[in-house]
Amino acid sequence: MKIAGISGSLRAHSMHRGILRTVAGHLTKLDIEFVEVDISEFPLYDQDLNAKGIPRAVQKAHDQLQSADAIVLASPEYNYSISGVLKNAIDWFSRVEDQAFNGKAVSIMGASPGMGTARSQYHLRQILVFMNAFVVNKPEVMIAQAADKFDKEGNLTDQRTIDFLERALSSLISLSKQLKS
Template sequence: MKIVGISGSLRKNSTHAGILRTVAAHLKEKGIEFTVVDIGGFPLYDQDINDQGLPVNVQQAHEHLAQADAIVLASPEYNYSVTGVLKNALDWFSRVENQAFNGKAVSIMGASPGMGTARSQYHLRQILVFLNAFVVNKPEVMIAQAGGKFDDSGDLTDEGTIAFIGKALTSLIKLADQLKK
């Protein structure tokens, strides 16, 4: 099985990159291949650019997603919604023929100082309906009060949350297996 992650935050020490490092550690223990796709260099979506051909970095990222059995989106909440960089990437991916989210299992995870990205995750679920992705319903990984759960490098240190992410990944793997049948 192959799983690909995307962070909706570009910061070097982002807690969302830290979530993906936690995901990587869990999946490594299960013998599952995990890679993270970088969306930071994508141009702003523009149909005129798309008409000239998909940018190389978008095409490469999409190829990784297309080869995956499942996807993990780890993203903060900006202004009660999805981050601009993640929304931009999803807009690009939605324009690719045979777009990679179609029919795939997706787990959404996020952390924040407050409510744990709940509003952003609900907006992501709406976007993923258009992409025909199948989102893991439970457990929802909304890490509230994140300040005390991550270190200065953005690594997740809270053992309960680390274990909870493991449960979410078990659900993701189960859903991905069901969708393969």
Template sequence: MNVLAFSGSLRQASFNSGLIRAAKELAPEGVRVEQADISAVPLYNGDEDGNNKPAAVAHLAQKIIKADALLFATPEYNYSIPGVLKNAIDWLSRVEGSIFAGKPAAIMGASMGGMGTSRSQYHLRQVLVYLDVHPLNKPEVFVSAAHQKCDESGNLTDEKTREMIAKQLQALKEWHDTLKG
């Protein structure tokens, strides 16, 4: 199973990109996690929304089409989804063929605050449901006090959180198998 993972942060030492790096290490047998690069996706402009999508959007669209499942690691900015992640999703949702439809997905997030991105995850879940993505309900991964659970490079060091991510990836694999079975 190929999982395409999106980090909602472009920061070099992003805690959320660190969650994805941990997911790559913790993926169950038969599961491969690849991180998508959304840094080159331009701001959405409806005037450019025709047959000639920007190259970064077309490249990501092909990766989504080939992916068996999706993984989102989102920070929380002002109680919601970071603009860079929402922008990438907005562009990709306009690619012909409803490329998100039917894909199973898991959502996780890390923040320095006490709620561990719960509000942004719920907003992201609403967006994904509209796109006909099938978000995994449980287990949820809300990483609070991420600055105490990650090193200075954003790499996850907390063993309990690593266990939660491993459980979520196993559940995503099972959810994929259920949906595709």
């Protein structure tokens, strides 16, 4: 099995990149391959640019998603919604032929100093309906009061949260297997 992850934050020490590092560490213990998909070099979506062909960075990231069995999206909440870089990436992915989210299990995860990204996750679920993705319903990973659960480098350090995240990954793996059978 192979799982791909995307961070909706581009900062090197973001909590969302830290979530993906925790995901990678857990999946390695399960002999599941993990790849973090880089969306940092995507141009802003533009129909005129799209008409010239899918940009190389978008195609490379799409191919990584396409080869994965499931996807983890770890994203902050910006202005009560998802981050612009993640929305831009999804807009590009939706334009690629045989788009990679179609029919795949997706787990949404997020962390914030406050409520834990509930509003952005709701918007992301709406977007993923269009992408024909199957979102893990429970458990929902909304890490509240995140400043107390991550170190300065963005690494998740709270063991209860790590255990919860591992349960969410078990649900993602299970849903992915169900979709393939």
